[in-house]
Amino acid sequence: MPRQIGFLAERAAGAVEEMDRPDCDPTLLRRTYQQFPVVNRAIAGWRWLYRHRLRPLLIAGEDNTLLDIGSGGGDIVRFLARWAAADGISLKITGIDPDERAHAFAVSAPPPPGVRFRRAFSSDLVAEGRRFDLVTSNHLLHHLTPDAFAALLADSERLSRRAAIHSDIRRSPAAYWLFAAGTLPFFHGSYIRRDGLMSIRRSYTAEELRRAAPSGWSVENRPPFRNLLTYRVPADA
Structure with missing residues (x-):
């Protein structure tokens, strides 16, 4: 694992991002949601994820379903719907987020x-007995307490028929300083x-994520500075 320096040596797990505060500025928050598609297209890597991780699990000629947990402003959900439609794949997507804003x-x-x-929370859908072919999230893991992290993965196992893929930032000095410089103008x-810089500080290294994840989950490094936490439903399940 690359050697971390200074304030990046450990997760800033107790830090709070401004947009998570209930009294944050509503105008700044709305602009943040409006700008998320630009940022996610540039760094989140979902086009690659769709092509190489999700698309191979979607079955042509059938109604496939996907649950996106912590969907925020909904830009990732809209991307996935557009790409599947372009491929002629029937994909019904539910995006959930408990934040009313x-x-x-x-x-x-x-x-x-x-x-x-x-x-809604993922636990609400578990209580309803819902199931989806695929379960995803983007930039959610680093927000969660240890108990909420464990609950999310347990819910993901119950909710998914084929696989669950949670994509998040991988903490490193290079990620921090490149994001700081690239977003300055x-x-x-x-x-x-x-909040992006704070998210990097709160995020996991790959090794930290492997230690936190339960049996049955795997961690994959993806450029640039991404962790993929993946669960594949056993064939005999």
Whole structure:
């Protein structure tokens, strides 16, 4: 594992991002949601994830289902719906987020066909007996307490028929300083830069994530500075 330096040597697990505060500025928060698609297209790697991890698990000629947990403003859900439609794949997507502000932004524009957003926790869907072919999340893991992290993975196992893939930032000095420099001229009037740097500080290294994950889950490093935490449902399940 690369040697960490200074304030990046350990996770800033107790830090709080501005947009997570209930009293954060609503204008800055809305601009943050508006700018997420730009940031996620640039660094989150979901186009690659769709092509190489999700698309091979989608079955042509069938109605496939996907649950995105912590869907925020809904940009990842919209990306996935568009890519599947372009491939001629039937994919019904549910995006859930318990934050009323995120949910309000997600439903402020008409969703693509087959997409719905709900204000809910993953545990709510487990209680309803829901199942989905695939379960995903983006930039969620580093927000969670140890108990919430364990609960999310347990819920993901119960909710998924084929696989669950949680994609998050991988903490490193290079990730921090490149993001700091790359976003300096941009994203004024939002929380993108400030909270993005805090997210890197709160995120896991690959080795930390391997230690935190239960049996049955695997961790994969992906560029640039990504961790993929994946669960594949056993064939005999």
